Amino acid sequence: MSTQDRKERGRAERHQLIVSAARTLAEAEGWDAVTTRRLAERIEYSQPVLYSHFRGMDEIVGAVALEGFAELTAALRCAVPSGGGGHAAVAALAETYVAFAERSPTVYDAMFSLRSGLPFADETTPPPLREAFASLLETLGTVAGAADPEVFTEVVWAALHGLVTLTRAGRLPPQHTPERLAVLVDRLIAR
Amino acid sequence: MSTQDRKERGRAERHQLIVSAARTLAEAEGWDAVTTRRLAERIEYSQPVLYSHFRGMDEIVGAVALEGFAELTAALRCAVPSGGGGHAAVAALAETYVAFAERSPTVYDAMFSLRSGLPFADETTPPPLREAFASLLETLGTVAGAADPEVFTEVVWAALHGLVTLTRAGRLPPQHTPERLAVLVDRLIAR
DNA sequence: CAAAGATTTCTATCAGCGCTAGATCATGGT
DNA sequence: ACCATGATCTAGCGCTGATAGAAATCTTTG
Numbered sequence: 001m002s003t004q005d006r007k008e009r010g011r012a013e014r015h016q017l018i019v020s021a022a023r024t025l026a027e028a029e030g031w032d033a034v035t036t037r038r039l040a041e042r043i044e045y046s047q048p049v050l051y052s053h054f055r056g057m058d059e060i061v062g063a064v065a066l067e068g069f070a071e072l073t074a075a076l077r078c079a080v081p082s083g084g085g086g087h088a089a090v091a092a093l094a095e096t097y098v099a100f101a102e103r104s105p106t107v108y109d110a111m112f113s114l115r116s117g118l119p120f121a122d123e124t125t126p127p128p129l130r131e132a133f134a135s136l137l138e139t140l141g142t143v144a145g146a147a148d149p150e151v152f153t154e155v156v157w158a159a160l161h162g163l164v165t166l167t168r169a170g171r172l173p174p175q176h177t178p179e180r181l182a183v184l185v186d187r188l189i190a191r
Numbered sequence: 192m193s194t195q196d197r198k199e200r201g202r203a204e205r206h207q208l209i210v211s212a213a214r215t216l217a218e219a220e221g222w223d224a225v226t227t228r229r230l231a232e233r234i235e236y237s238q239p240v241l242y243s244h245f246r247g248m249d250e251i252v253g254a255v256a257l258e259g260f261a262e263l264t265a266a267l268r269c270a271v272p273s274g275g276g277g278h279a280a281v282a283a284l285a286e287t288y289v290a291f292a293e294r295s296p297t298v299y300d301a302m303f304s305l306r307s308g309l310p311f312a313d314e315t316t317p318p319p320l321r322e323a324f325a326s327l328l329e330t331l332g333t334v335a336g337a338a339d340p341e342v343f344t345e346v347v348w349a350a351l352h353g354l355v356t357l358t359r360a361g362r363l364p365p366q367h368t369p370e371r372l373a374v375l376v377d378r379l380i381a382r
Numbered sequence: 383c384a385a386a387g388a389t390t391t392c393t394a395t396c397a398g399c400g401c402t403a404g405a406t407c408a409t410g411g412t
Numbered sequence: 413a414c415c416a417t418g419a420t421c422t423a424g425c426g427c428t429g430a431t432a433g434a435a436a437t438c439t440t441t442g
Contacts, residue, residue, distance in 0.1 A: 007389095036429060046392050048431075057429070112360070113304070120361045147374045154363055155350070155374050162353025163346070169303070170311045172345055183338045183346050187379045198419095227400060237421050239402075248400070 015053050017043050019063040026064070027106045031114060034060075055117070062116035068107035069128035075100050076135045085142025091185045093139045094160060098177060101164040108168075112161065133157070143189045159184055206244050208234050210254045217255070218297045222305060225251075246308070253307035259298035260319035266291050267326040276333025282376050284330045285351060289368060292355040299359075303352065324348070334380045350375055 021042040026034045036057060040047040054060050079096035080089050101108040110116060119125055133153070140156050141149035163180055166172045172180070212233040217225050227248060231238040245251050270287035271280050292299040301307060310316055324344070331347050332340035354371055357363045363371075 035427085037427090047429090048393095049391065051430070052390080112356075112362075121364050147378075148370070151367060151370050151374055154357075154367070155354070155371050155378075158353030158357050158363070158371070159346070159350035159375075160353070161357060162349030162351070165303075165356065166345075166349050166352060171303075172349070173312050176342060176345070179339070179342050180346050180349070183342055184350075187338075187346075226398080228398085238400090239422095240420070242401070243419080 058117040062118045065110040065116045068111045069132045073132045214255045249308040253309045256301040256307045259302045260323045264323045288351045
């Protein structure tokens, strides 16, 4: 049944086309501009086609978020050679995390600020999310000291996320970000 | 001109009525349920009246957020006696912050997650916001150690905010919050 | 090769949104 | 008692996300 395969392939291609179009549009004009109609126009299909691929806009955002988690994992793994630990590794990790959010603010929003319908802290949590956390844990676990590695990782992650969101929302002036990162890393790491 | 005064008073009362109705409705059914129509129905006025008090929905959210900042400041000042410092004071501060967000998640969203149109890091920043930060600075400045007190305060604030938002979004299981707070406080404070 | 069946895709529409223009009504001053 | 000013309302615009049912297309079968 090759016709079936071809159809499947076509569907998969269109699926990715939708996700890419959503991301491109969001990066160009913000998530507010990503409406079902504008998205449909971009992919040159009618609006209801979107609903044959996704349950609704939330799931489209979720698909972009999933890409983001994979990219974040890659960035972290790349910046911190596997097995590396200690102060330098944590500093690199923190800088990479913040740099990712600065470089891809739109995707970061999809990952953390917008409704994406992605399940968390749940047995159905998608692998890219688990891997992102795992890559944080890998480095941060080495400097957790007396604290539980997972809890310690959660705390550092939350701190980085807080810095990112407050900065992006205009609550914290961006120019002192490196200084804040230095304070965070120096203080948190067991000495 | 007493008629003028009476009018002013009536306007002020209705202004507060709108803000209270918005908050009540949001706390009962979530911010999604706070639409201009439903709000108008609640205050028993027509929809356009809202626009004679606020530029739009954003400003109404902003008004609720402003209340929230005042309440947060009060909670922090109450939990940490002025002038107090050291480990115990910081622990109390952190717990109070998180407890505030847990007790008033709707208001916390208005303050930090929703578009509120409130200016920040700007000479026009409303006093309640400045005071909230000042009350954090008051306590955290005492344990900043070698770090700049303002930067240190920003970092701790961001960490707390990150914990709150990730927990509320379902990214972090709530039951370990106290443990996370303990790790955060123990690590961050200069010893 | 053509008709029947299954699928896919479209047009048209729904209820609701934030917001505003213009009509209407009530009030205060002369 | 009238008129002008201002407050308030009705009605409507252009959107939104989402869906029902018609139309078109592609597959399979006779």
